[in-house]
Amino acid sequence: MSEVMLNLRRSPRKLLERDGHPGPGAGHLAVIMARAGVGKSAFLVDVGLDALLAGQKVLHISLDNTIDRVRAYYDDILGQMLREEKKLDLWSPIQLDVERRRHIHTYAGHTFTPDRLREGVQLLKDVMQFEPAVILVDEFGEEHLDAETVGAIKAIAKEAGAELWLACQVYREGPQAEDGHLPPPVDQFEEDVDLAFRLVSQDSKVRLHILKDREKMLDEDLHILFDPQSMLVTAGSL
Amino acid sequence: MNENLQRIRNIGISAHIDSGKTTLTERILFYAQKIHAIHDVKGKDGVGATMDHMELERERGITITSASTYVEWKDKHLNVIDTPGHVDFTIEVERALRVLDGAILVLCSVAGVQSQSITVDRQMRRYNVPRIAFVNKCDRTGANPKRVTAALRDKLSHNAVLMQLPIGLEADFEGVIDLIEMKALYFRGDNGETVEEGPVPDHLMDEAEAVRAEMIDAVSMFSDELLEAALEDAATPEMIHEAVRNGVLSLELTPVFIGSAYKNKGVQPLLDAVNAYLPSPIDVPIEALDLDNDNAKVELTSDPEGQTVAYAFKLEDGRYGQLTFVRVYEGSLSKGDTVYRASSGKKVKIGRLVRIHANSMEDITKAEAGDIVGLFGIDCHSGETFIGDGPRLAMTSMHVPDAVISLSVNPVDSKAQANMSKALQRFTKEDPTFRVRLDPESGETVISGMGELHLDVYVERMKREYSAEVETGQPQVAYREAISRRGEFDYTHKKQTGGSGQYGRVIGYLEPLDEGDYDFVNEVKGGNIPTEFVPACDKGFRMAMEKGRMIGFPVVGVRAVLQDGNSHAVDSSDMAFLVAARSAFRQAYERAKPRILEPVMKVEVEGPSEFQGAIYRTLMQRRGNVLGSTEESGFARVEAEVPLAEMFGYSTDLRSETQGKAEFTMEFSKYGPAPAEVTEELRKKYSGQVAEEDD
Numbered sequence: 059m060s061e062v063m064l065n066l067r068r069s070p071r072k073l074l075e076r077d078g079h080p081g082p083g084a085g086h087l088a089v090i091m092a093r094a095g096v097g098k099s100a101f102l103v104d105v106g107l108d109a110l111l112a113g114q115k116v117l118h119i120s121l122d123n124t125i126d127r128v129r130a131y132y133d134d135i136l137g138q139m140l141r142e143e144k145k146l147d148l149w150s151p152i153q154l155d156v157e158r159r160r161h162i163h164t165y166a167g168h169t170f171t172p173d174r175l176r177e178g179v180q181l182l183k184d185v186m187q188f189e190p191a192v193i194l195v196d197e198f199g200e201e202h203l204d205a206e207t208v209g210a211i212k213a214i215a216k217e218a219g220a221e222l223w224l225a226c227q228v229y230r231e232g233p234q235a236e237d238g239h240l241p242p243p244v245d246q247f248e249e250d251v252d253l254a255f256r257l258v259s260q261d262s263k264v265r266l267h268i269l270k271d272r273e274k275m276l277d278e279d280l281h282i283l284f285d286p287q288s289m290l291v292t293a294g295s296l
Numbered sequence: 297m298n299e300n301l302q303r304i305r306n307i308g309i310s311a312h313i314d315s316g317k318t319t320l321t322e323r324i325l326f327y328a329q330k331i332h333a334i335h336d337v338k339g340k341d342g343v344g345a346t347m348d349h350m351e352l353e354r355e356r357g358i359t360i361t362s363a364s365t366y367v368e369w370k371d372k373h374l375n376v377i378d379t380p381g382h383v384d385f386t387i388e389v390e391r392a393l394r395v396l397d398g399a400i401l402v403l404c405s406v407a408g409v410q411s412q413s414i415t416v417d418r419q420m421r422r423y424n425v426p427r428i429a430f431v432n433k434c435d436r437t438g439a440n441p442k443r444v445t446a447a448l449r450d451k452l453s454h455n456a457v458l459m460q461l462p463i464g465l466e467a468d469f470e471g472v473i474d475l476i477e478m479k480a481l482y483f484r485g486d487n488g489e490t491v492e493e494g495p496v497p498d499h500l501m502d503e504a505e506a507v508r509a510e511m512i513d514a515v516s517m518f519s520d521e522l523l524e525a526a527l528e529d530a531a532t533p534e535m536i537h538e539a540v541r542n543g544v545l546s547l548e549l550t551p552v553f554i555g556s557a558y559k560n561k562g563v564q565p566l567l568d569a570v571n572a573y574l575p576s577p578i579d580v581p582i583e584a585l586d587l588d589n590d591n592a593k594v595e596l597t598s599d600p601e602g603q604t605v606a607y608a609f610k611l612e613d614g615r616y617g618q619l620t621f622v623r624v625y626e627g628s629l630s631k632g633d634t635v636y637r638a639s640s641g642k643k644v645k646i647g648r649l650v651r652i653h654a655n656s657m658e659d660i661t662k663a664e665a666g667d668i669v670g671l672f673g674i675d676c677h678s679g680e681t682f683i684g685d686g687p688r689l690a691m692t693s694m695h696v697p698d699a700v701i702s703l704s705v706n707p708v709d710s711k712a713q714a715n716m717s718k719a720l721q722r723f724t725k726e727d728p729t730f731r732v733r734l735d736p737e738s739g740e741t742v743i744s745g746m747g748e749l750h751l752d753v754y755v756e757r758m759k760r761e762y763s764a765e766v767e768t769g770q771p772q773v774a775y776r777e778a779i780s781r782r783g784e785f786d787y788t789h790k791k792q793t794g795g796s797g798q799y800g801r802v803i804g805y806l807e808p809l810d811e812g813d814y815d816f817v818n819e820v821k822g823g824n825i826p827t828e829f830v831p832a833c834d835k836g837f838r839m840a841m842e843k844g845r846m847i848g849f850p851v852v853g854v855r856a857v858l859q860d861g862n863s864h865a866v867d868s869s870d871m872a873f874l875v876a877a878r879s880a881f882r883q884a885y886e887r888a889k890p891r892i893l894e895p896v897m898k899v900e901v902e903g904p905s906e907f908q909g910a911i912y913r914t915l916m917q918r919r920g921n922v923l924g925s926t927e928e929s930g931f932a933r934v935e936a937e938v939p940l941a942e943m944f945g946y947s948t949d950l951r952s953e954t955q956g957k958a959e960f961t962m963e964f965s966k967y968g969p970a971p972a973e974v975t976e977e978l979r980k981k982y983s984g985q986v987a988e989e990d991d
Contacts, residue, residue: 124451125924125935162924169927185912
């Protein structure tokens with residue numbers, strides 16, 4: 059079964075490994091940026107599923123959605139992967155396996171703070187022996203997008219030995235990226251960003267650009283295309 | 297006709313357990329002058345809330361059956377169904393929702409949108425019930441109606457709009473600001489019965505104007521007239537009322553009202569909102585099924601002169617025999633009328649017709665479309681449709697979940713035996729999720745239902761209402777067996793015992809079925825199995841599935857494919873092929889790697905954040921798969937899937953681990969494969985039972 063699961067992996071994370079841009083690695087931060095509605099949340103779920111199918115544990119943090127909604131996201135994308143591979147008969151065992159290695163943590167009513175996150179991560183470790191290899195943080199509001207908060211979250215990921223992925227919205231209106239910098243609001247904490255990607259909607263496909271790779275600022279189309287409906291990497295990108 | 301019907305509001309009050317909906321109902325009865333004193337839910341005054349009329353409910357402080365009542369509020373006639381909050385009794389909620397035109401969703405101003413609010417909301421969506429929200433308990437520490445309104449948007453995706461603002465909160469909660477009329481409302485008198493109007497307090501004026509502007513902005517989507525008027529700052533209260541009503545009826549808007557039923561604040565404006573915004577029976581489309589026309593949908597007209605269509609949604613046993621609660625959808629019911637059961641066409645005579653008020657009633661001679669009334673002297677099951685002369689119409693059947701837990705009940709003596717039979721007969725008629733069967737092997741009576749508390753309540757009711765003393769066995773989980781891969785069969789049943797013998801050969805395979813319990817596929821070609829014997833093969837497979845070979849529970853999720861076989865001109869018969877198929881199933885079953893499935897419950901536990909670790913522990917100890925957790929202002933909510941078999945006694949453990957500060961709800965989620973050690977244990981137990989029976 060684990061071989062079937064590995065073969066299902068179709069996320070940008072796997073492709074990035076192939077193209078010489080490995081994931082951020084433990085204690086490092088990757089940021090995925092896009093305008094509203096382009097598919098940041100689905101991208102994070104892709105990354106989470108990729109890690110889960112590779113046998114890793116994932117902590118998915120959402121400040122905007124309910125647990126049921128995040129679960130439904132995973133189920134939809136996993137179902138799509140299995141359908142395309144004609145492996146829907148394996149739905150139950152794979153879904154169960156995925157759920158056992160994933161924990162969804164949501165914060166309702168603006169209750170998120172880095173301290174609460176640190177306590178939550180510690181509790182998962184102490185009580186449930188749950189030590190994530192990947193931490194995903196979806197939809198940070200503007201109030202959290204400052205160097206201090208992001209730095210604190212990165213420190214938590216480092217203490218936990220996990221890689222950190224953060225989704226951030228960028229805007230069509232307002233100030234745009236200055237030369238040699240990441241677009242606002244990510245520019246506020248760009249020192250802490252190890253990898254930065256941007257999803258760009260173009261010709262009814264969503265394309266992945268890399269904007270920062272460790273110390274290097276870039277703007278390269280990685281030629282990784284996503285189906286805008288399922289946000290799965292299209293066959294041509296594989 | 298329209299005037300009468302426009303006066304009617306058939307409404308329900310639904311919420312998470314302990315949000316104060318029974319207290320709210322009590323206040324509604326009081327302000328509408330239906331009762332003349334207010335009683336507490338938990339019966340501190342020894343009386344108990346009027347709607348919690350069963351003795352058991354009063355003791356436990358929960359509402360088990362949905363008592364019905366009616367009140368007159370201003371120019372409207374309100375039929376009010378008080379529904380239970382505990383998930384074990386959701387069939388009551390679902391039945392109530394089926395017959396309601398609108399509902400009040402009660403939320404606690406501290407706890408906000410809780411697990412059961414989500415379940416209840418899902419049910420309301422299923423039946424397209426327009427709703428308004430009431431944020432209750434604004435006098436409690438930590439009350440925050442704005443946060444609750446935001447949670448309605450975020451968690452339930454409601455277009456929730458505050459129609460009022462609180463004047464003070466927690467211990468300082470004094471009254472509310474009506475944002476349409478821009479006036480303050482205070483609730484004076486010993487029981488808040490006098491609503492006193494006043495100007496909006498100066499210190500709240502800016503906030504009130506800002507929230508009013510947001511409200512008008514949101515509701516103007518439902519009225520062009522208001523939209524235009526709002527642009528010129530000329531919106532009138534009438535325009536706003538109309539827009540809110542349009543939004544509510546289209547299920548696209550949830551106006552939010554606030555108050556504290558316990559402190560007698562905010563209830564009268566809520567009733568005004570029921571009158572103004574919730575639909576009358578003619579405002580919502582109602583469909584029935586034409587049973588003689590392939591269940592074609594037929595829209596009912598709510599015309600009191602039309603064909604009678606009335607739906608029995610609840611039964612109760614009382615002093616005068618069976619009381620059947622019905623909603624009349626079209627036509628009318630009069631004392632002495634003869635109607636028909638849609639299911640059987642059998643004639644039924646209406647003996648006595650009553651309006652219900654909790655545990656008292658008033659005789660009436662006629663009920664018309666839109667009414668909710670009680671009938672005496674009618675023998676029927678819950679869910680029956682009564683019709684007058686005309687097409688055989690039935691209201692759509694309700695969603696009834698499968699039972700997940702069983703318990704054997706043994707009467708202590710012969711008197712108890714007779715009483716128990718009477719009680720069980722009644723309960724199965726009242727509650728479609730409560731089932732009774734006789735175990736042919738043990739000879740014991742086994743009751744099944746939706747959870748431990750569900751069965752517990754019925755056992756108590758047997759004792760109290762029917763004097764049926766019973767002993768109960770250990771709760772039994774409703775396991776299932778299933779196959780996990782394809783298994784071939786080639787079986788010949790051959791018997792020669794003098795005279796004509798028995799001969800049948802079947803060849804084919806079993807395979808797992810993704811959806812549904814059973815599928816039979818006949819691929820036999822060339823008449824190797826004559827067509828007339830094929831149904832017997834199907835029957836033989838079905839019979840084999842009734843009792844699996846692993847632990848004796850039903851087998852589910854099997855496709856049986858019959859590919860070939862043989863017959864004999866003289867010795868083949870239905871019986872021969874039935875036996876052949878049954879034996880073939882057993883042969884293939886072992887090859888198809890059978891496994892045990894256990895019912896898995898979705899469990900949600902809520903408690904103060906400091907107990908989050910303890911909550912995790914209690915779930916992990918019970919083979920729980922923790923799906924996630926949510927933090928919310930000092931509270932943590934943990935969601936998990938836990939096998940039902942592990943949930944017995946959970947409330948006691950949870951209480952002791954969290955100093956009684958956490959609570960949980962659970963509902964059936966799915967059947968999941970049982971782990972190896974559980975499978976082994978169940979198999980051993982079953983082998984032991986079989987060996988014992990053989991001895």
